[in-house]
């Protein structure tokens with residue numbers, strides 16, 4: 001914070017970027033998939049610069065999102081649904097996916113499939129590319145699941161003491177319950 005009490009612009013930008021980090025990630029995943037399916041002309045300047053920019057964007061968004069996810073910012077609080085318990089019931093599958101992702105063996109298996117699917121692209125046939133697109137698109141659901149779990153974590157049955165889940169998700173601390181009352 002500056003001496004006059006204002007928040008530095010760099011911090012404001014990183015806070016905003018972090019808050020929208022999951023959306024940025026979704027957009028960059030879509031852009032990366034498009035770039036693979038419709039590559040830019042080989043040897044052109046764009047074919048070198050654009051993938052690099054997308055990759056940098058993904059990494060930066062990921063870092064910003066992780067920093068932001070240590071807490072719920074004021075924008076998160078303002079966007080908190082009025083019926084979180086109801087929403088949590090609806091998004092049980094996303095909670096399950098998030099906890100499955102915290103299981104190292106499942107995660108490694110998923111990454112093997114994710115990277116292994118790149119062989120489909122080399123074959124170049126339509127069905128191979130379709131399979132690759134479907135597998136890569138699963139990352140979208142993963143990001144959505146992670147984001148939903150973070151917002152509604154206090155209502156996640158697998159995080160609660162009696163939920164029966166054993167996996168601990170590397171998640172930010174949700175705000176204490178008394179803070180939630182102020183929204």
Ligand SMILES: [Zn+2]
Nearest residue numbers: 019073075076
């Ligand atoms: Zn936020």
Ligand SMILES: [Zn+2]
Nearest residue numbers: 095156158159
């Ligand atoms: Zn959970």
